[in-house]
Amino acid sequence: MPQERGSVNQTGTHLPKILWLFRCLAAGLGLAQIVACRNTIGPDARSYLELARAILRHDWAMTINAYWSALYPWLLATVLGIIKPKLRWEFPVAHALAFPVLLACIAAFEFFWKSLLRATTISASSLPSVQLWTLGYSLFIWMTVGDLITAINPDLCMTTMILLTAGLLVRIVSSAEGGLSVYAWFGVCLGVGFLVKAILFPMGFVFLAAAFLALRRHSRREMSRLLLAAVIFFTIAAPEVALLSHAKGRLTFSDTGKLAYAWYTYNLPLRDWQGGPPGSGVPLHPTRKIYDRPSVFEFNGPLRSSYPPWFDPSYWNDGLSPKFNLQIVARHSFQEAMAACRSLIEPTAWAVGMLLLLVCSDVRKTFAQLRACWYLIAIALTAFPLYSLTLVQSRYLAPWVLLLWGAVLAAIVLRNGTTRFTGGITILIAVALTGAMAKLVYGESVHGFHNDARAEYEIAEGLQKMGLQPGEKVGAIGFDNDAYWAYLSRINIVAEINARDACSFWSEPPARQAEILQKFAQAGASAVIANTGYGIRSTSAPIPVPLSVCSHPGPEWQAIDRTLDHIYFLK
Secondary structure (H helix, E strand, O other), rough: OOOOHHHHHHOOOOOOHHHHHHHHHHHHHHHHHHHHHHOOOOOHHHHHHHHHHHOOOOOOHHHHOOOOOHHHHHHHHHHHHHHHHOHHHHHHHHHHOHHOOOHHHHHHHHHHHHHHHHOOOOOEEOOOHHHHHHHHHHHHHHHHHHHHOOOOOOHHHHHHHHHHHHHHHHHHHHOOHHHHHHHHHHHHHHHHHHHOOHHHHHHHHHHHHHHHHOOOOOOHHHHHHHHHHHHHHHHHHHHHHHHHEEEHOOOOOOHHHHHHHHHHHHOOOOOOOOOOOOEOOOOOOOEEEEEEOOEEEEOOOOOOOOHHHHOOOOHHHHEEEEOOOOHHHHHHHHHHHHHHHHOOOOHHHHHHHHHHHHHHHHHHHHHHHHHOOOOHHHHHHHHOOOOOOOOOOOHHHHHHHHHHHHHHHHHEEEEEOOOOHHHHHHHHHHHHHHHHHHHHHHHHHHOOOOOOOHHHHHHHHHHHHHHOOOOOOEEEOOOOOOOOOOOOOOOOOEEEEEEHHHHHHHHHHHHHHHHHHHHHHHHHOOEEEEEOOOOOOOOOOOOOHHHHHHHHOOOOOOOOOOOOOEEOOOO
């Protein structure tokens, strides 16, 4: 087995202390961030929680969803099923799941980093192990605590699976520990990774291709073991692919990428797509527009959830297939690719530090080392264009950035006399990144988050006091995708007026308002809840709609207890 870097560096004796310092920093900052954001919520998080509820009530038909990831709702269902939280504790309990996942992610990062450092050639001119671990952990904390841990979604799980898979791939390629079990676990991680996030299905083939191309001998034993990994991957993935394909009546492993491509590349609506513009496809079962001005959309159908349009976007957008336009695709992909490139030079302290390290390196020897890690770079650079076709966000790129910078750091060979200087750079980068994270966590603990759900708690409790029962069907005005009170109250929205049309509704004369409200009744609603300005910020509108100014509920509207919002009983 190759010798570890720490054994040839005098600073290696300090490595255990450095590792425990960063483990405590990662876990401590992560836990503080989870506590700070415990009451936050978003549309995606609500959908995952809805799927968890469907699992808990054994509503298996509702768990087959071609948009959201398959495994994460089961993790949520396990936590919610054990703890059984009350209304105000449901979101904090869901957030608490992030802490054990973070601990698993820390272990996965260390597994990947250790595998990578063992696999690369050791010399007196290599970056010392303490510096490599310090730099790697600093970037890891920046990526996870800053981006991945605040939301109730599977992004942190995805990072965990990618780091595990990459660590196993490094061991396979380096033959450090290339036994049969490593190949088997490689296949398991590829399969479970797909269940965690759909992007890892196509990337699973990229990992397998990289392993095939990077193996040195291509012996019969290596190929048979790699075939075993592929078989395990397909075996784990096949049931989910079969379920989704049967439900959709066509072969698919997920509709997430397809919809994101249509929404973000062609700027088509995320909700209430009715078939336009021409060339966008033919809707199979869209939400139904039951009134024109203001627009009222009804979706009282087969999806039993608090807000059906976002519970399964793949259902309401079946048939969405914009005609290919090279100019539009190229322009959008270029813009997103630039965003992906910017993620590689953020934060500034990291980009400057990496530049200085590369200046201190022996370029020829470093590039020779870098060629040995080409497969990690190729995998990361394959993921970037896939996201560029749809939407680039830092939380999507985090694990791929770790793979890319890990390969670069492991390959650096320093010029003579620069070790002390690079040690100073390492300390500055670590202090800058961890200090920025500590400042961010403290600031968010003090100032809060824009998507805090405490207003939603009060609306939900007020509705319960007014007699609304679980399972009751209601209408909504002015909430868009942010009616989390419906989830908390266990009631179902079946029709809505979006925030952009809410002021138009309130400007109508009473007779016209009554006519519109009757449409809600015909859609099956027993009451209509209106956002009249009580502390809910829309995630759909970039500029908030001034609902508190334009809303003028009449005497037939009742104020919801302890809020500024109102309810109109239809029956």
